[in-house]
Amino acid sequence: MTIFEKIALREIPASILAEGEDWIAFCDIAPQAPVHFLVVPKRCIPRISEASTSDNALLGTLLAAAASTARQEGLAENGYRVVINNGSDGGETVPHLHLHVLGGRHMQWPPG
Ligand code: AMP
DSSP states (O other), rough: OOOOHHHHSSSSSOOOEEEOEEEEEOOOOSSSSEEEEEEEEESOOOOOOOOOOGGGHHHHHHHHHHHHHHTTOTTTOOOOEEOOOHHHHOOOSSSSSOOOEEEEOOSSSSSO
16 A cells, blocks of 8 residues: 555545545645645556556546645645656656645746
């Protein structure tokens, strides 16, 4: 079981911001911006490159959850960034698909 599945099951603590039937949003433990939370499917897909067409509805739900939770957290007016790290070069460290939502400061481009 991944660490994010354990968070969804409340087996390990997290600062949970919002939740739906098949997703959960919680604060990143090492925030890279004033607001930094993760949106995670409760069912583990390891990474976006391993999602299949049968996951399309869930992937859409995750994007909508990122937007609704960002609005809830006060980010809608000034904007925010949504990031998915995929694989080694992408900087992925937890093998359970998650969307990073970062806001509360201006983001640089290109990312490092
Ligand atoms: P990534 O590098 O894209 O795989 O992102 C994994 C993210 O999970 C990192 O930003 C970590 O800080 C975050 N993270 C790891 N463990 C926890 C945890 N127990 N609670 C909240 N965030 C976590």
